[in-house]
Amino acid sequence: MAPPQSTPPAVLACGEIRTCLLPARQALDIRSAARLLGLRAGERVLLSERPGLYARSPDTLTGVDCLLPSANGARVRAVGTVTAHAALTEGRVLQTSAHCRLPGTGPDQRRPWGEYLVRPGVVEPFGRLPHEAVARGVLGGPRQGDLDVGLVADGLLTRVLRHPLLDQRPPFRCRPTRLRWAALPAPPGEGPSLERFTLAEDELRTVHLRVPEGTSGAELAALCDDFALHDWLLTTVVRMLDGLRLGAGAAQDAATVVRTLRPAVDHLLHLWMPAARVGRELAALWDPLEERPGFTRQWQALVQRIRDQLALYAVPAAHRDVAPGP
Known part of the structure; x- marks a missing residue:
């Protein structure tokens, strides 16, 4: 041959x-x-x-x-x-x-x-x-x-x-x-x-x-896999928050808010690591996405909002659990 x-x-x-x-x-x-x-x-x-x-x-x-x-x-x-x-x-x-x-x-x-x-x-x-x-x-x-x-x-x-x-x-x-x-x-x-x-x-x-x-094609695929993973994380968490009416006069009760947001804490918030598995020569291609639209800035804002809401809705429950003073 x-x-x-x-x-x-x-x-x-x-x-x-x-x-x-x-x-x-x-x-x-x-x-x-x-x-x-x-x-x-x-x-x-x-x-x-x-x-x-x-x-x-x-x-x-x-x-x-x-x-x-x-x-x-x-x-x-x-x-x-x-x-x-x-x-x-x-x-x-x-x-x-x-x-x-x-x-x-x-x-x-x-x-x-x-x-x-x-x-x-x-x-x-x-x-x-x-x-x-x-x-x-x-x-x-x-x-x-x-x-x-x-x-x-x-x-x-x-x-x-x-x-x-x-x-x-x-x-x-x-x-x-x-x-x-x-x-x-x-x-x-x-x-x-x-x-x-x-x-x-x-x-x-x-x-x-x-x-x-x-x-190499393998390095490009690894970069784009990383883009896809973090875009999916952003998209999923944005949609978790999108259906909630938060703040004064909101229709949802505390249990609904906690039930909706808790999966983000349990399964998603610890996954954010841009370029962790991307080759050194291509890792810099994350920079434009960090500058605009600002993937990590948006992620950090979402994470803080989720934590703030969970803390806020925990306050009334904590007050109910405290016995009244003499």
């Missing part, structure tokens, strides 16, 4: 992430997390206890042979594999992530399938790749029949959610989110940049990045 031909450098990387609350009454311990994410026999689950409990499945590969989404109508066929993994943070927040890299040019004919398998996470175009148009097409959403890495992330999520360890009794109700990202080359001599972070409809977020040549 002839040796596989070399692949040109990637000019586009893209991926999608699904983030949701694990449907289990209790958070999973580290051993149970390893059982949940043991997706490939004989391959170990990555486990970490610092700076928090974290488990990540081995990578899985999904073969694709399809057209690429494109904003200018170009119809480019591509063949290769999409890499996917699942991760669990503090035994409570589940994510599935799928991504791939695309080189600037590919062969005019399909290679033997074995040559694609030795390039995990690479999807090769036939001929030249109009990478700017394809990046816009990815972020805008693929049409039916186009490459859709979100379907790979969805399929992996469905697989994990069927595991018998999960009792399907989450401690509170919340919506999952989707984050779709695309990374194009940065200008020569420039570092990575976050071009745009957008909140779209139907729980969708889109991220447009530019990164130096040679940035």
Whole structure:
């Protein structure tokens, strides 16, 4: 068998992430997390206890042979594999992530399938790749029949959610989110940049990045997994507070407020650690989100508001428990 031909450098990387609350009454311990994410026999689950409990499945590969989404109508066929993994943070927040890299040019004919398998996470175009148009097409959403890495992330999520360890009794109700990202080359001599972070409809977020040549797809996926985790935390806590009418004349009683806000304290407030698992070269891409809109400022304000409300509603109960003086 002839040796596989070399692949040109990637000019586009893209991926999608699904983030949701694990449907289990209790958070999973580290051993149970390893059982949940043991997706490939004989391959170990990555486990970490610092700076928090974290488990990540081995990578899985999904073969694709399809057209690429494109904003200018170009119809480019591509063949290769999409890499996917699942991760669990503090035994409570589940994510599935799928991504791939695309080189600037590919062969005019399909290679033997074995040559694609030795390039995990690479999807090769036939001929030249109009990478700017394809990046816009990815972020805008693929049409039916186009490459859709979100379907790979969805399929992996469905697989994990069927595991018998999960009792399907989450401690509170919340919506999952989707984050779709695309990374194009940065200008020569420039570092990575976050071009745009957008909140779209139907729980969708889109991220447009530019990164130096040679940035690995795994590092980009880790960065975007981190974005997705913290965006989900913000979104979930904002919605917890959104339905409450607080203050004088509010309809809810103390028990309702405490019942609504307590899950945030029990399950979410300790999870905020931006860039804790992001490579050093890409960690600076958190800075634009901290400056504006100010992810951590908003989180800290929400946390303080929850704690203030719980303290406030505890005051009348404490007064009732104090026996009157002589």
